[in-house]
Amino acid sequence: MTYAYLFKYIIIGDTGVGKSCLLLQFTDKRFQPVHDLTIGVEFGARMVNIDGKQIKLQIWDTAGQESFRSITRSYYRGAAGALLVYDITRRETFNHLTSWLEDARQHSSSNMVIMLIGNKSDLESRRDVKREEGEAFAREHGLIFMETSAKTACNVEEAFINTAKEIYRKIQQGLFDVHNEANGIKIGPQQCISTSVGSIASQRNSGDVESNSGCC
């Protein structure tokens, strides 16, 4: 429960690319093929361990439908990380990335770490967007890139955790002002008091990151 930092994430991207499934896989470790459309935004939270530090990820899973677009923009504010998701089996979801990216950049902090995710990597036979294209897009726009499968859980942990690592790195480099909440980072409750007490409580385990390596 105690954590060193809390990071706010948003998950964005076209409807049906698997945003809610990614979240569910990450928080509950399960896959649910049929989903209600997300209204506005849903939430999930999980603790991860970065560099021996407990970090709470508070994830805002936004509605992908175009008609919700103006509403979901309101939620971008104060996010430290964004998962920008497309579906590797549907090219149009890849084509819309630019517009999502614009939205994200416009409505959130310039320091926000963005992870580009090509989801549904389990559907290799129906692939419509090459991995290289995703990589190229990410490179061009300064994003981190990964292909994931919410169904098989492949790379899902990594996607969330690598984003957190990058944010953490930025914090250490002093790029994020952790005291300004507009950056989507909060210092955990024990921080302010336990400088002397030490991290007795903070070392408690919870949702530790198991390194389930390469599956894709």
Add this chain to the structure above:
Amino acid sequence: MSDKDDTETPVVTEATSLLEDGNSEPAKNSESVDQSTKPESKPEPIVSTRKRPEPKPSTDLETSEVLSVQASQAAGKETVSRDEPQTGWGYWGRWGKSLLSSASATVATVGQGISNVIEKAETSLGIPSPSEISTEDQCATGETDANENGNSSTMIGPFGVFSTISTAVQSTGKSVISGGLDALEFIGKKTMDVIAEGDPGFKRTKGLMNRNSTLSQVLREAKEKEEQWTSNEVTMDTDKKTHYGLLFDEFQGLSHLEALEMLSRESEIKVKSILSSLSGEELETLKLELEQLKEAFSLAEFCEEEEEEKKGDEDFTKEITELFSQLHVSSKPEKLARARNTAYEWIRTSLAKPSEEKGGGEKQLEGEKTEQLNKNSVEDIHAFAIRSLAELTACSIELFHKTAALVLHGRKQKVTAIERSRTLSQMTVVLCKELSSLSKEFTTCLTTAGVKEKADILNPLITAVFLEASNSASYIQDAFQLLLPVLEISLIENKTELPEA
């Protein structure tokens, strides 16, 4: 407990004198909180304290205002203008000036002192006796409206707290919420006085509080602070069990509240910019319509049917579902209803043995449940009560948030913004009543299970349930008020879209 009557006045006086000097500085602090930077930039224990818009909850209607009038008036509440037309929702009219809680920015200064005395306060306080409350209440009613000498019906429930307050205080023809929630406030004030008495360092706190936050809020924040301090020693399991803030967060109540707040703020900005772009007659018409909308947000018709006899279980679900359908948004209160029914099921089980006079439906359960009853210690009941309150509140907030999203999303509207506002306002009342009666049930459980317990074990638990119920109601009313700008913009957009279509 009745000896409290004598000591009461001096305590208040003392408290108020403390207030005045502690007043100015914290107020300044709060004003400087920027809208864009959220208040908890200071490392704070639990995020749950932050999302209170104007800290004055609408439970503070005439009745409790009068109850608190000595303290707050003496405090020279510079921020509270009495001239403002008092609607049913009291202070809430001005919530818009800052959605962010200014209180939380100053919480950090609500030091440990208060946490330390809470326990003392609780134990020495006990629960006010029915006679005490009803005296207070009568006095309140009298002050509010001398002509309409309120119909104070004193019914003695478990510990006589909840059911004691007058059924309805009529004032300027508007029904206001009274009853249980006022009782909660009253307990809080009482507690505060005791605290003030015992803690010289309390001065500042009290000053902060009277800036117009509620007691329950201050208490809650202090409590959270305390839990934070102890979190290094207490194991998480026990800690979390009874920690309302953590549980509320766990049920995503905070997130939904925050999201709702974002939608609200954005809508508010839009409304303002639209208003500033209009002029002349157009502006006047719109202003008038917005005024009506605001009315709908302040008129919470609370026709309390004489502390109505226990409603059937289905009623709440039915009522809330029906209200929801009137909103014409595509979301349903199933989750809320489920949470609520689970709570009642648990209570029924817990009470199965002692309440033999209850109807046949429960009989069959009794046999198997008696054993479980014995297992439910007062701590268990308390923990479950807090958990249920947190869950129910979180679900309610979620509903309001979803409603906001859908109202903003929906282009075509079958119902007007005003109609929606009225429905939402009714819904708020239903939810708060539900919380009130739920906490009543829980305290019945507590008193039943705790007959053998000492008062200093039982009373703090009961007080905690009441306080958290009061907090819950405040959260819900906060959330409700956040919907106003959303409906305003909806009204405006609907207006401008109609002629074009």
